[in-house]
Amino acid sequence: xxxxxxxxxxxxxxxxxxxxxxxxxxxxxxAPVVGGRPITHxxxxxxxxxxxxxxxxxxxLNKGGLSQLSGVRDAVTAQTPHLLVHVSGLVFxxxxxTAVDEGQTTFAADGxxxxxxxxxxxxxxISGGIPIGSGGTVPFVNVF
Numbered sequence: 001x002x003x004x005x006x007x008x009x010x011x012x013x014x015x016x017x018x019x020x021x022x023x024x025x026x027x028x029x030x031a032p033v034v035g036g037r038p039i040t041h042x043x044x045x046x047x048x049x050x051x052x053x054x055x056x057x058x059x060x061l062n063k064g065g066l067s068q069l070s071g072v073r074d075a076v077t078a079q080t081p082h083l084l085v086h087v088s089g090l091v092f093x094x095x096x097x098t099a100v101d102e103g104q105t106t107f108a109a110d111g112x113x114x115x116x117x118x119x120x121x122x123x124x125x126i127s128g129g130i131p132i133g134s135g136g137t138v139p140f141v142n143v144f
Contacts, residue, residue: 003052005095005122006075006082008068010052015065015118019053048124050084050095055117065116069102072120076100081125095122 003010003017010017025046030038056065075082076097084092099121104113 002087003085004087005052005084005097005120006080008072008075008082010054013056015054015056015068017052017054019051021051021053023047023049023051049098050092050122050124052120052122053118054120055115057115058112066112069100069116069118072097072100072118073102084122094125096125097121098123 002012003020008015025048027043027046029041029043031041032038058066076099079096081094081096084095086092097120099119101119101121103117104115105117106114108114
């Protein structure tokens with residue numbers, strides 16, 4: 001899956017995305033009622049998250065993915081929101097990285113991992129009071 005998040009391009013062969021998981025939640029709160037079932041308060045939209053799962057092989061691909069992974073780790077710390085776009089032109093909106101989970105296995109003689117697996121966790125960035133229903137995706141021009 002070819003995607004871009006701000007300055008980062010997730011493309012074959014360096015650091016591609018194999019799986020995207022998206023979670024959309026609502027805020028719902030129950031309130032007790034004497035002698036009856038609790039009533040449900042619908043409080044509006046909750047957090048929306050996306051997980052981008054990747055596996056790449058830096059030893060065979062000129063070490064390309066490792067430098068981008070370093071930049072992604074820096075982006076988690078910087079907490080800068082970026083646009084998330086798909087190669088088809090679909091814009092998911094602005095997202096901020098909240099975590100990156102990394103695993104390295106089978107190290108070569110030069111100390112480089114032969115396989116790296118990552119999961120990048122993104123949360124939709126909403127600044128200020130955005131009205132309900134305005135956080136959808138919109139068409140966009142291809143940036144690849």
